[in-house]
Amino acid sequence: MYIMSKLPNVTTSIFTVMSKMAAEYNAINLSQGFPNFPVDERLTDILANLAKENVHQYTPMAGYPPLMNQIAKLVFDSYKRTINPDLEVLVTAGATQGIFTTILALVKSGDEVIILDPSYDSYESPVLLCNAKPVRVALNDDYTPNWDTIEKACSSKTRLIIINNPHNPTGKILKEDDFLQLERVLSKHPDLLVLSDEVYEYITFEEKHISAHTKDFLLDRCVMVSSFGKSFHITGWKIGYTIAPEYLMKEIKKVHQFLVFSVNSVSQAAISQYLDIVNVGLLGKFYQEKRDYFQKLLKNSRFELKPCEGTYFQVASYAAISDEDDVTFCKKLITDHGVAAIPISTFYSDHKDQNLIRFCFAKDDITLESAAKKLCNI
Numbered sequence: 001m002y003i004m005s006k007l008p009n010v011t012t013s014i015f016t017v018m019s020k021m022a023a024e025y026n027a028i029n030l031s032q033g034f035p036n037f038p039v040d041e042r043l044t045d046i047l048a049n050l051a052k053e054n055v056h057q058y059t060p061m062a063g064y065p066p067l068m069n070q071i072a073k074l075v076f077d078s079y080k081r082t083i084n085p086d087l088e089v090l091v092t093a094g095a096t097q098g099i100f101t102t103i104l105a106l107v108k109s110g111d112e113v114i115i116l117d118p119s120y121d122s123y124e125s126p127v128l129l130c131n132a133k134p135v136r137v138a139l140n141d142d143y144t145p146n147w148d149t150i151e152k153a154c155s156s157k158t159r160l161i162i163i164n165n166p167h168n169p170t171g172k173i174l175k176e177d178d179f180l181q182l183e184r185v186l187s188k189h190p191d192l193l194v195l196s197d198e199v200y201e202y203i204t205f206e207e208k209h210i211s212a213h214t215k216d217f218l219l220d221r222c223v224m225v226s227s228f229g230k231s232f233h234i235t236g237w238k239i240g241y242t243i244a245p246e247y248l249m250k251e252i253k254k255v256h257q258f259l260v261f262s263v264n265s266v267s268q269a270a271i272s273q274y275l276d277i278v279n280v281g282l283l284g285k286f287y288q289e290k291r292d293y294f295q296k297l298l299k300n301s302r303f304e305l306k307p308c309e310g311t312y313f314q315v316a317s318y319a320a321i322s323d324e325d326d327v328t329f330c331k332k333l334i335t336d337h338g339v340a341a342i343p344i345s346t347f348y349s350d351h352k353d354q355n356l357i358r359f360c361f362a363k364d365d366i367t368l369e370s371a372a373k374k375l376c377n378i
């Protein structure tokens, strides 16, 4: 029987392709964005203890109440924003589900959604599933947003603009002026909402992260998603949260209810206890040391490293090594040199190739050292 695909252009993600190839060729995997060092023992101890307790049944739909209170406290401690845990917080199965659920709840057929390229791959498909139109707008060459182009891309059909700050794959962070420009654009389009993907909110370096939570003009028209997977080195737990004003959250919860109903109870209970003892403020310094070490190790290589202000990704140009396209280069990097990375062209709708690749430096020192040794020999 012929089935017309709802997502005809979606193929296996580049992260899966590169990780699979890395395993096949026994290459060091700096492609997919996950840490390879142990999880905080305090968290695994909490988890082990909880396994014997009565935390194995459905939690309330929007989340385990102690965790929702903890999330509200975390937002207050981090950004001095007071939110109502019952009305404005949703615990999700990773930020991915927060993004999908938000788009499904708020975007209608015929709407347009602005996505800034290069962009993470979770944004476009839910838009297409809503019969809406993704409008991909390229960032400037230095990966700053081009607000004039963004403004020109906005029309009466534009429902949502998705921002990702700190930004995967480029490691850029938005500045005060970006928020002024965003405010200017929003003031001209009263029905435009913002989805702020801040999964790397605690991973910034020299400069502090500016969250949507701190901007008054965004509070009643912005949905913010975050990920405990990124903040606590537990990407496999697939747990995150979404924060939105009540009138938007009401709609988001309606979709959530039928998509997952409620998120894994044990992880929710474990994280709610862990939030009492963990200091998210230390995460930036932890990854800054990794970034600096990785950059130092690659200093004498022929890769040119781009500025990295946040996230755990390092963009590098291989233009001095090869003029092959970035997908071919990444495949050869695995087969011939034993290191896996991600080609940046895959983050663009038009697959713009600039001889750039992305390394993930959320790895232990031995992994970074072994990878750097191989990369310095190219």
Ligand SMILES: Cc1ncc(COP(=O)(O)O)c(C=O)c1O
Pocket (backbone or CB within 6 Å): 033, 093, 094, 095, 096, 097, 120, 122, 164, 168, 197, 199, 226, 227, 228, 229, 230, 235, 238, 239, 240
């Ligand atoms: C920018 C961005 N948003 C969302 C996600 C998904 O987060 P989660 O694993 O919590 O679903 C990722 C994961 O790599 C990401 O890089």
